[in-house]
Amino acid sequence: MMTTNSTERRFRYDTGGRWFKGNTHLHTTNSDGGKTCAEAAEMYASAGFDFLCATDHWVASAVNETCPRDDILWLDGIELDGHDETGARYHVVGLGKLTGITREMGFAAALAALRDQGALTILAHPHWTGNSFDDALRWAFDGVEVYNHVCRWLNGKGDGVVYWSAMLQRNPATLAFAADDAHLRPEHPGWNGGWIMVNAAERTPARLLDAIRRGNFYASCGPEFRSIRFDGTHVKIETSAVQFVRLVGPAHLGQRLGSFDHQRLTSARFAVPVEWKYAYLEIEDEHSRRAWSNSLFVTIGT
Secondary structure (H helix, E strand, O other), rough: OEEEEOOOOOEEOOOOOOOEEEOOOOOOOOOOOOHHHHHHHHHHEEEEEEEEOOOOOOOOOHHHHOOOOOOEEEEEEEEEEEOOOOOOOOEEEEEEOOOOOOHHHOHHHHHHHHHHHHOOOHHHHHHHHOOOOOHHHHOOOOEEEEEEEHHHHHHHOOOOHHHHHHHHHOOOOEEEEEOOEEEOOOOOOOOOOOEEEEOOOOOOOOHHHEEEHHOEEEEOOOOEEEEEEOOEEEEOOOOOOOOOEEOOOOOOOOOEEEEEOOEEEEEEEEOOOOOOOOOOEEEEEEOOOEEEEOOOOOOOOO
16 A cells, blocks of 8 residues: 655555565575575575575675575575775675676775665674764665674674664665574574565565565564554554554654553554654564564655
């Protein structure tokens, strides 16, 4: 459902398709991962995943040639790491079919090449990397990891929500991703801790990538959005059983439902103030696991 109002906002979500579970940050034996594509596919398929993105360091994947397609759908990608001219260090995930990307190009030239080839650019684990807010804003990334499972395990710095807030203030269309960043080695074992749920008509690379680009997905560490709708005034959601539901706006602004008395919610309804520069939904279950919608509205024409 697409709805506009006098502020020229367009509601982002259409959840009338099917939900597909996927991991957008994964390493295989093509870089520093411990599993082949086939082994990773078997693991993730067993956990109910529908698709994976091959994002090995400085390896522009060619999943049609290198990864099996029987157990799980693979999407192409890459991870860049390096420093820009200010000395700031970055890790950036790029999603899309890419060629000619090499470490010898350097970070800035490689990032430019990603954009020239139409890749979606995601700032990976900014808290773990030590990025400042200026770093997060400098390159106008399409999205950011609000949760990185491996970085939470490494040193507790897997949360990127505060960076997302800064990026939303600059660009309310900035996308939010939760990802494993799985390496699948004995000394680096974490996986199936963060993912996105994409709503699309069918499980094909074109359909999934289009839905991801449009932000028709949510990021999760456990809780589920079942539907996200807007009637012109109120956003209405259905969810798995959760303890808290929040409509989050700029700075201190927000609305909330829920309590500490062990009652559970499976639906909620909020009026969305038109003066808020952005608004997104956050749900939280009794284990403090969260899920996040993308910003609910985009400006018409973007």
